Amino acid sequence: MSATVRADLAALLARYDDDTWSAVANRGLLRRARKDLGTVAVAVQHETDVAVELTVGAHTVTMTADGPATARCTCPSAVVCQHVVAAGLWLAEHPSGTGASPVGADDGPRDGMVDVLHDELMALDETALRAAAGLAACRSAHQILDDLDDAPTVTRGRALEVRFPHPALVARYPGGGVAGVVLDAPVRAPERYRVAAVLAWQRAHGLVLPPPAAPSARTRPSAAEESLAAARDRVRASVVAVLRDTVRIGVSHLSPAVVDRLTTAAVGAQGVEYHRLARALRGVADQADLVLARSARADDLALLDEVAAAHALVVALDTAAADGRAPAALVGRARTAYEGTRPLDLVGLGGVPWRSGTGYHGVTAVFWSPTLGRMLTRTDARPVDLAGFDPRARWVQPAPWSGLSSPADTAGRAITLTGARLSADGRLSGAGPVSARATPLDGSALVDRLPVRTTWETLGGDPVRGLTGAGDAAEAWVVLRPASSSDARWDPAEQVVRWQLADGEGAVLDVELPWSRLHAHAVDRIERLGDSLPADALVVVRVRRTRGRLVGEPLSVIDPARPADPVDVLHFDDVPRRTRARTGLVAKLLAAGTPDARSAAGTATDGAGPSADGVAGVPAPVAVLRSLVERRAQRGTTALPGDVLRVEVAAAHVRLRDVGFGVFTPPASDVDPAELLLRDLFVIQQVEQAYA
Structure with a gap:
């Protein structure tokens, strides 16, 4: 019996690669353990039916078939120590006390063994999971998976791997049951994530275990839950009413009373823990306030888009509540949660100042x-009325992470970040003892590490995320290698500089930057740069959808030929004046001795301005319906007979169905005109995303 335990344990340990050992302990302990194997005697002291005892120098390690995670050592360490790692490495090489090759010790995956591991995970049922981790961990594991916006990814190698999007966690299964699942980052209550990894693997292969049944005492909702449900019903009804009233009145003719109602609705949504709806309503109220104040940053069509999205969200919440559900993807979270992660390798791409x-x-x-294979961001922000904080000056002031002199020190460097905490949407926290080590990179080494795109066809990622896809702000940043670029053009009406980047197939991405005091430096840099990009240069941009088309916001230019400081951060860096003449509006105004019109407009355009080019790439019938919806919603529907609007919309729907858009169904005869416009606009937004 003991020989079987030793053989099984040796086979398990033989499937541990460096990444798995580093997850069990850390890379430093792994290096020390390998050194110990050359200087310290290791031997099997005793074997039982359930465990193997090994001596590692003066210490004794006891290891069961579960592997290193549950091993014990006589040294004072409270966690997996170098003696446990050394014992595991030795046992993997000596499965029977001889020099025979260990099972599974080849460099590549063995299909037969991988199939065995897969079968082990698929055979774990609710009883086995509960026995291994406990009832509370099983309930929490189901909730973890249900709350994720994107399902974990699963892969097969020497071990089976499950990658969680948040926290940034990789669970490896080399064998050994639930306790044998190895997590590569510290998390609270790790048994929850071990069970979640098993459940995720099963779900990815067609097996969905039901969550443990609720205790009998909790089959009925408590008085507090019933009170919250009733309050949520009232909030949803009031939100629907105010959103539809904005369209009945007309988004171009709002009154202070409507703004007050929107603000009150946002407070009410926050009070009943509808966090995502509250954030959406605050955005609508802010945009409505700009429209009411006739601000240069106001855009009633952008307001209308936000109203339609908020209306769709509250309708989805209404539908979920009718089914007795409150999905986390719709409800949102009270605050951004930052989770600890393993040491991260980063490449700095630059920075951008902003004002909201x-x-x-x-x-x-x-x-x-x-x-992690993804973009991450780190933000420092303060209220605009807080004295002493300047976003542009912050770029060169002391950094939040020890080991860096300033945020500017990250651009164009390889950074190893230890002790970092990360949110689900890719934001790095500056809190806590985080240390960074920066290494300069030349241009070619930097480019080799980046996910460079040479075609614009797949820009924008998943075409339709819908309401349950919360999105990831960091994912919007992309690295492009344009085949050519146009000269920059300044639009004096919109106060926006426009720059076109073309790929090798002729597709064009409009790069736009609105004028503001914070953006003035970058606007000037783009006008200087224009069509004279260095050969094979990369451009880092943030891609956003604007009424059915993709627009890029510039961040930096990367020159592969530069041996030092290859990243040119457009918002902050200064470069020698180019020999070619400046062709932008600044040059023309300076030559004429005329003050720059942007100086007077700086205070009025701190936000992103509207697109001047309208909708591009969207089928004409969709654009026609959007135009109809916008025109009616701007003027309001109160004085318009409902039948007139329904006839207009029905005719537009017929044209859309004739060209294959079956999602536009005939409007019901009793539908409220404002509701009809809002529902249509949200569907239009989804179609535009698919064509962006």
């Missing part, structure tokens, strides 16, 4: 993480 319509300003640094 809600009274905050700050600076955001952007990073590519080869470790």
